[in-house]
Amino acid sequence: MTLANHVDASLIENREHGLEEFHQEIMIMWSLRHPNIVQLVGYVESPPVIVSKLYDTDLFHLVHNNPDIFTDATVLSIAGQVARGMQVIHHSGVIHRDVKSPNVLVQYGNAPGKFTCAICDFGIARIIKAPKLANQKFYNVNGLSPRSASPEIIVGEIRRNSNDCFFVTQVHRPRGLCQVPREGFQLPASHRAEGGCVLVWHDPVRDPESQSSVG
């Protein structure tokens, strides 16, 4: 499986986002398992990076670059996949709050117009009616049965690192495995690798209020 590491764009755009939101996003992704929802593979605390499977593109780019493939059958297939993913999200007591075409990742299938769609970006999602999930402390995330997590991820200490970098990997024609950036690793503000992935580096303004928890 090819992996992508990314932090959702809202983490870049919305400077009020902090590690609390990052942790909540991971918890939500961990609790959701469905072919039409992007599966969390792992994460890095510093810099905050979410590792998931690498998809080929997203629905937004597909609409704008390949409008011809949207036949009745393709439209129906996408609608069904997104609806099933959203059904699982809502059944889990989570509201996504940012469902839009750039947040639907696409994996090409074996024929034109045939692909798998998966919903991503739980950066501003909210847990509304899942008592087990809502009351879960992050360090107790083991209770969410993240079967694929390694021990160091589960017991990893939560650090409030003040020199976090936020990375975004947009999914674009993967050439290979994306490296998980090491601490202190820096890139230009927007670096587009031809045929590879797009990494956006952002140095967030550290606002003490951004550390506060969000309900």
Next chain:
Amino acid sequence: MILYEILNLSPPWGDDSAEAIEGKVRGNERPPLPDARDSPVRVLLRDLIVKTWDQNPSVRPEFEEIVLFLRPLEDFYLADT
């Protein structure tokens, strides 16, 4: 709105500013419906769009209902693809 976008092949509201969109949505205005192109599937999906963007959230269908609505259509149209 995803369904709108993949039927319409352009984002809803065109070049309208965020403020303009907010005002229109509050005023119960919606973007023009995509062309159904004489396709029964598109007529049905267009109808689904209208249901899902009702001003009153409580009458919008749950995703469970949307999945149930789409399933027979998918069975029929995707069976041989």
